[in-house]
Amino acid sequence: MNVDSHRFRHHYIRSPSDSYEPVQHIDPAMRETLEAVADGELSVAAAEARLSGYATTPSGRFDAAREHRRGIPEGILAEGKTPVEVLDLAEAAVDTTGRALVTRADETHCEAIEAAFTSTAATVSVDDRAGTITVTGETFDQPSLDAEVCIITGGTSDYPVAGEAAAVVEAVGADCTVIQDIGVANIDRLFDQLDEIRAADVVIAVAGREAALPTVVAGQVDSPVIGVPVSTGYGHGGDGEAALGGLLQSCTALSVVNVDAGFTAGSQAALIARAVDEAAESR
Numbered sequence: 001m002n003v004d005s006h007r008f009r010h011h012y013i014r015s016p017s018d019s020y021e022p023v024q025h026i027d028p029a030m031r032e033t034l035e036a037v038a039d040g041e042l043s044v045a046a047a048e049a050r051l052s053g054y055a056t057t058p059s060g061r062f063d064a065a066r067e068h069r070r071g072i073p074e075g076i077l078a079e080g081k082t083p084v085e086v087l088d089l090a091e092a093a094v095d096t097t098g099r100a101l102v103t104r105a106d107e108t109h110c111e112a113i114e115a116a117f118t119s120t121a122a123t124v125s126v127d128d129r130a131g132t133i134t135v136t137g138e139t140f141d142q143p144s145l146d147a148e149v150c151i152i153t154g155g156t157s158d159y160p161v162a163g164e165a166a167a168v169v170e171a172v173g174a175d176c177t178v179i180q181d182i183g184v185a186n187i188d189r190l191f192d193q194l195d196e197i198r199a200a201d202v203v204i205a206v207a208g209r210e211a212a213l214p215t216v217v218a219g220q221v222d223s224p225v226i227g228v229p230v231s232t233g234y235g236h237g238g239d240g241e242a243a244l245g246g247l248l249q250s251c252t253a254l255s256v257v258n259v260d261a262g263f264t265a266g267s268q269a270a271l272i273a274r275a276v277d278e279a280a281e282s283r
Contacts, residue, residue: 029068041139046095055092059085064096071274072267073097073171078131079104083112090135094122098140101171102133103164103263109133130163130262134171143173146280147273150200151176152193152217154183154207157232161262162206165228168266174273184212197221202272204265205254208232211243218252224272225254228265 033050036042042050049055053065059081066074076093078086086102086109093100094117102109110126113133117124121138136142149169153162162178169176177196182189190213197203198221205214206228214227227250229243236242240259247256257264 043095049092049096055096057088057092059088062089062092062096064093067097071172072168072270073099073101075168075263076100076102077104078102078106078109078133081109083108087112087116090133091116094135094137098137099171100133100135101167102135103131103167105131105133127163127167130160130167132164132167134167145172145174145273145277147174147202147276148200149174149176149202149204149269149273150197151178151204151206151269152182152197152213153178153180154209154211154213154230155232156181158206158208158230161228161230161260162204164262165204165206165266165269168263169270169273172270172274174270174277182213183207184216187216190216194220198223201276202226202269204228204269206230206262206265208240208243209238211246214247214254214256215250215252218250218254225252226265226268227254227256228261229256229259231259 030051033042033047037044037047049064053063055062055064063074066072076086076089086105090100090102090113102113110133113135114124114126117135123136125134151162151166153159159180166176166178177200179193179196182193184190197217200223203217203221203223203225205217205225207213208230211227211229214225218225227247229240229247231240233242237245244256244259247254255268257268
């Protein structure tokens with residue numbers, strides 16, 4: 001090393017007792033991560049996952065930056081995965097983001113997750129009918145949005161899809177109301193609930209068969225309506241095809257997601273809810 005390079009390096013070396021002014025342009029999420037590591041609240045591996053954007057596990061890669069980047073948390077699809085694979089990803093989610101959201105889970109997935117987190121301070125919430133599992137770490141700070149989402153179903157059989165949507169909406173912190181069994185076969189059931197539906201900032205309407213419910217509701221409210229066709233019918237088009245076709249041809253203004261796509265509908269509603277909250281804060 002020559003003298004000049006030695007002097008250059010020495011000029012920038014400070015003792016541990018010296019203080020540094022915070023870098024003004026640093027990403028707040030990065031600063032929060034570094035402070036958590038310094039305080040012993042976050043492992044180096046978890047911090048690396050946050051900063052790189054994803055955590056690599058033996059069972060796949062968890063998108064640890066999804067909520068920061070997209071505004072909604074990544075959902076861990078349990079369908080097609082073994083209980084061990086789902087557990088690996090759920091543990092990575094809790095380690096890196098403070099919570100995990102699992103969808104399309106069956107009894108074996110639920111048992112594996114509940115058994116693994118029993119001895120921890122995390123809270124496990126299971127919705128058997130919707131097939132959703134939410135694991136919340138002890139230090140997780142649950143967000144809260146000033147926005148109302150109303151989820152309605154044509155029949156009680158449509159709840160599994162509605163419940164999946166509700167899990168996403170609740171994850172982002174919006175207020176969520178689920179109203180079941182108000183299909184148009186007896187339209188008085190719908191009209192009895194219209195005041196509550198109209199009070200929502202966004203409506204998710206879940207229906208099977210010909211899926212008339214979202215169309216009727218979209219003609220009665222001034223909030224965005226997201227129609228979700230469901231495969232709860234039978235016979236010709238009963239796998240959700242007739243419901244999807246009906247919604248795509250709706251004569252009212254509404255948005256449509258794929259058949260049984262509760263997670264997608266919940267995500268869209270969550271993004272609208274975030275926009276409503278941000279607009280309220282800016283007033």
